[in-house]
Amino acid sequence: AQSVAQPEDQVNVAEGNPLTVKCTYSVSGNPYLFWYVQYPNRGLQFLLKYITGDNLVKGSYGFEAEFNKSQTSFHLKKPSALVSDSALYFCAVRDGRGTDKLIFGTGTRLQVFP
Amino acid sequence: NAGVTQTPKFQVLKTGQSMTLQCAQDMNHEYMSWYRQDPGMGLRLIHYSVGAGITDQGEVPNGYNVSRSTTEDFPLRLLSAAPSQTSVYFCASSYSGRGLREAFFGQGTRLTVV
Numbered sequence: 001a002q003s004v005a006q007p008e009d010q011v012n013v014a015e016g017n018p019l020t021v022k023c024t025y026s027v028s029g030n031p032y033l034f035w036y037v038q039y040p041n042r043g044l045q046f047l048l049k050y051i052t053g054d055n056l057v058k059g060s061y062g063f064e065a066e067f068n069k070s071q072t073s074f075h076l077k078k079p080s081a082l083v084s085d086s087a088l089y090f091c092a093v094r095d096g097r098g099t100d101k102l103i104f105g106t107g108t109r110l111q112v113f114p
Numbered sequence: 115n116a117g118v119t120q121t122p123k124f125q126v127l128k129t130g131q132s133m134t135l136q137c138a139q140d141m142n143h144e145y146m147s148w149y150r151q152d153p154g155m156g157l158r159l160i161h162y163s164v165g166a167g168i169t170d171q172g173e174v175p176n177g178y179n180v181s182r183s184t185t186e187d188f189p190l191r192l193l194s195a196a197p198s199q200t201s202v203y204f205c206a207s208s209y210s211g212r213g214l215r216e217a218f219f220g221q222g223t224r225l226t227v228v
Contacts, residue, residue: 009154034216043118043204043219044157090156100145100164100208101172102217106156 006105021076023091032094033074081112120220127195135190137205144210146188150201195227
């Protein structure tokens with residue numbers, strides 16, 4: 001069965017510093033991976049996705065993610081954090097070929113301090 | 115663009131009551147789904163639909179019914195509400211054609227069962 005793990009419940013970082021939110025996956029076949037962000041009292045918003053190709057994927061709001069097949073990881077990164085990046089971040093994987101079903105991680109709360 | 119619209123935003127039910135959570139999308143997406151979000155558990159799939167007239171169960175379907183009579187609408191029915199169904203519910207839709215597309219989420223319905 002496909003699964004994703006987000007090992008950190010919360011990540012704290014100072015504004016201006018680089019940030020990393022970790023995600024590891026377990027899939028049979030090719031992984032199709034996503035990152036979503038949830039701001040308080042809002043729905044999830046798409047940030048970026050990996051299907052195939054370059055291991056560094058660029059997305060919205062200056063975020064990027066690095067796909068590492070050998071480590072089965074898809075970590076979310078940003079070179080310089082903003083206070084407004086504080087939110088709940090979810091990693092997700094498509095649940096098998098030929099389906100749009102997504103399996104989500106448990107989420108990581110990012111807190112950026114001024 | 116309205117995107118995915120969920121109503122109501124908030125609801126309090128008594129144990130045993132029934133209700134329907136509404137979800138509508140105006141993007142002509144074939145795939146629609148319902149998730150529940152609980153602290154520390156991420157998003158879990160309740161039911162999904164790959165097109166009008168076709169629905170299937172997700173990870174946590176018990177106590178919920180769905181139907182899909184039109185492409186636009188995908189209501190979620192709680193048959194007899196229980197306190198364990200207290201949660202935040204999200205509806206999502208995505209394009210199921212060629213290529214991997216991201217899901218669009220509604221703003222959520224916060225349900226409390228007392």
